Amino acid sequence: MKQIACGDIVPGCAFTAEAKTEEELLAKVAEHAKTVHAIEVTPELVNQVKAKIKNT
Numbered sequence: 412m413k414q415i416a417c418g419d420i421v422p423g424c425a426f427t428a429e430a431k432t433e434e435e436l437l438a439k440v441a442e443h444a445k446t447v448h449a450i451e452v453t454p455e456l457v458n459q460v461k462a463k464i465k466n467t
């Protein structure tokens with residue numbers, strides 16, 4: 412599984428997501444970023460997120 416903690420990117424956010432593939436994980440993060448933080452996912456943000464993905 413691949414895992415991401417939003418708090419690694421947005422300090423103070425407790426959201427974490429898990430998915431089988433990087434694409435699925437990025438989709439979940441994009442959805443969260445949009446609905447909770449009102450952030451549009453840019454290529455820079457995707458790179459930041461990818462750097463923080465943990466394989467579990």
Ligand SMILES: [Zn+2]
Pocket residue numbers: 417418421424425426443444447448
């Ligand atoms: Zn968040």
